[in-house]
Amino acid sequence: MMMTVKEIKKSLLVSLWFVFLTFPIMVIKVNPIERTVTWRWSNVLYVAVGSFVISLLAKAWLVRKARAAGRQQAACQARASILQELLHRPGYRYPLIIMFSGLALAFPHLFSTYQANIMTTALMYIVLGLGLNIVVGVAGLLDLGYVAFYAIGAYSYALLNLNFHLGFWAALPIGGLLAALFGLLLGFPVLRLRGDYLAIVTLGFGEIIRLVLENWNAFSKGPSGISNIPRPGFFGLEMSLDHAMIYMYYLMIGLVLLTVFVVNRLQHSRLGRAWLALREDEIACQAMGIDKTRIKLTAFALGAFWAGLVGVIFAAKTTFVNPASFTFLESAIILAIVVLGGMGSIVGVICSALILTLLPEYLRALSEYRMLAFGAILVAMMIFKPEGLIAAVRRTYRFHERKSVAALQDDE
Amino acid sequence: MMNKRMSKPILDVSGLTMDFGGIRALDHLDFDVQATEIVALIGPNGAGKTTLFNCLTGIYQPTDGEIRLACPKTGQQTRLNGLKPNKITEKGMARTFQNIRLFSQMTVLENVMIGRHCRTHSLILGAILRNRKTREEEQETIHKSYEILEKVGLAGQVDELAGNLSYGAQRRLEIARALATEPFLLLLDEPAAGMNPQETVELVTLIRQIRDEGHAILLIEHDMKLVMTLSDRVVVMDYGEKIAEGTPEQIRTNREVIKAYLGEDGE
Incomplete structure (x- = not known):
């Protein structure tokens, strides 16, 4: 009972504070033409009651969550989300996978090309999210300039095509590798930096790439960008715009599958464990014999590689690139995907990429408020689920193959 | 002072000095560790024990002096100065931390x-x-x-x-x-800190077992009972200098050590 009285007092304070904060926009209305001020006092009541109720609900929710966490501590078991639980239960796993893949394959035929197009964009963000997840989520290196690698991929296809008439399929690996190379180039100077300082430098790197592309007219045609980039070909087949879009969609499905496969294997390897250790404690990590330099550089390069690939696909999809597509906002959205999804969690990143790219599209009705709603959702997430939508669950290892170990020892 | 010079030491530290700005944390320190030996490093708080560990494992770069590590199997000697921590671990020296640094989310x-x-x-x-x-x-x-x-x-x-x-x-x-990490020399920084008596007893058994498997151990410890029962040799530090070295019995009666721990009138 004591607790609830205290909670109510706190919530009252919160509502008063909100009334104060929103006073200028919610209560005062100035009409500059008629030179009158309208005082909408009724709004005070709405704000006060509204924020009071929300604050109480939030508190109740947090208390319940803390209790649940306490119980969990007692059980001492890492908890998997429902989706992960289902994916790991053999009875559900394959039906679920078949269902999802069936839906994914049928999607462009069930819905319009416009829908398929939006979905293609969402899939691109999934790959971007998974790539940044290696750097930020797994290795714990806060990278705010990730969009630079995306730009490098896009421009490498655009420029290679413009100058050397290179096709999509030749440019795809080149774009990826170039981005990885730039990942290494960024990695070297920031090896000693961590946290905030690393974030600032990577932010600067992102801006440098964008500004170079914007101002070096002879090289990149400046702000006007490069147009008439060919769409990906399919053995020289002529395709209508609709078919090209659907082809693009399937291409992205393929790339997403490849990315999930590779990133999953990387995460559960010797290298992936070293990344996690680096995120947890850099000094202990070195003391355990891990070469910090190498591990950081591979994280940067492997993260950048995916952005490069998606960059090439982006250029082919829109057939036009200009520096305006690669602003800091893009980096921020990709970072939001990783953080919202749950650091280091592949399923989480996929879910949040879909939410963060599809939600604004389908919220177009709210038009002006959609960025506001977007921000509110992010803030709410950080309060109620700081570990992300679907937190990464530590893998447990079994050594089922005692026999193979014995065989190995015999070999030696 | 130098007793028991049976063979070439696996860890040989000579003239090790570490300055932080104007403060000398380690002052011309000399000591060694033999293969499969348990050496305890003791001294009052702030004597420079953990600084020494950080110098040995490459986390700090010593201002002056030599650190040499020799593999007991091959006899190959390496100078550790200037090597990165991970290289030193690869050479066969691993450590634990005083303030536990596990990867807690793994x-x-x-x-x-x-x-x-x-x-x-x-x-x-x-x-x-x-x-x-x-x-x-x-x-x-x-x-x-x-x-x-x-x-x-x-x-x-x-x-x-x-x-x-x-x-x-x-x-x-x-x-x-x-x-x-398969070390032949294990550095333990206050392994018994915060343990209850039962846990400490188990730890002593564990450390002995590790030694018997062929690892040498250098440990920092404040639990004198543990130090005296466990170690073959004790090195005492105060204000970054080595003030005494010897068997536990010799250290127990050493006037310098008593002075460092209890003050000038410690008689």
């Missing part, structure tokens, strides 16, 4: 598997293709890590997150993680 087994990192080799392509060699290496890593965990008595908690372990168990996990 499982107990994974923590030990991290220790195997420098003894395994699979890289990006191996990880992606997961070929036979990588799979076997991974199984071997799991197997060896499990064996080490059995040794320190944590085999029942392999899937627990390291951060959820009890304090004593976390200290033992730190030792397990260090052992996974």
